[in-house]
Amino acid sequence: MSGNKDREKRLAKKREKKRLKRLNKTDHGTHSEKPSPPPKKFTIIFGPILEQVGALVIAEWSVPKSLAEQLSREGKPVPHPVAGHVLVDTGAGKTSIAQHTAEQLGLTPTGTSSSFGAHGQQESVRYRADFTLRIIDSDGKTLSVCFEDHEVMGIPKMKESFDQFGLRDPNGNLVNVIGVLGREFLRHAKLTYNGPQGTVDFEIDTHSVETARQSGICAPKIEVLTTPIRAPN
Secondary structure, X not given: OHHHHHHHHHHHHHHHHHHHHHHHHHHHHHHOOOOOOOOEEXXXXXXXXXXXXXXXXXXXXXXXXXXXXXXXXXXXXXXXXXXXXEEEOOOOOOOEEEHHHHHHHOOOOOEEEEEEEOOXXXXXXXXXXXXXXXXXXXXXXXXXXXXXEEEEXXXXXXXXXXXXXXXXXXXXXXXOEEEEEOHHHHOOEEEEEEOOOOEEEEEEOHHHHHHHHHOOOOOOEEEEEOOOOOOOO
């Protein structure tokens, strides 16, 4: 009888070893893929200004690298990047540049486009420009989130529309709204709007950006920078 019991115990141990081996294989297969990088999260402009205007984030427009190189070869000055605030607009399909900012950069129109918004249908001038969002992630690194040589539409009278409010950011600087952040950027982001606290948490999903770029879909380029974040003009 004792021999049978010992045999049963040995068989039970073998079965348990096989079961654990199968589980380990399953776990290995499940977790063998490269882990996704964590989202880059930051809180954008806050306080009463959120209710008055909407969610604003510090950003920067500059001439495309190809144009900057051409100007340098010709011995002409390259316009300095223009930093300011862009309005986060879930109703806008595309990221757009304020007309006064396009003129400040000396951008050359590439054509016109018809668009339909809250003020009805209108014709807008198209440009090519670099759009950059600079943020500091949870590890303290400065990141550049950039649409390079991006086709954008100019928004006329944006400066006049916001200057009339005389709005200032939490640091006391006059808010210079230089464009709109549209859904082709926001498709890679998660927004948490906290009205009572007057804050918006903005998460950039780096995995979404990575996947889109590999699939040839319009997506920003993310790089770690060594230069400090530029203050709004």
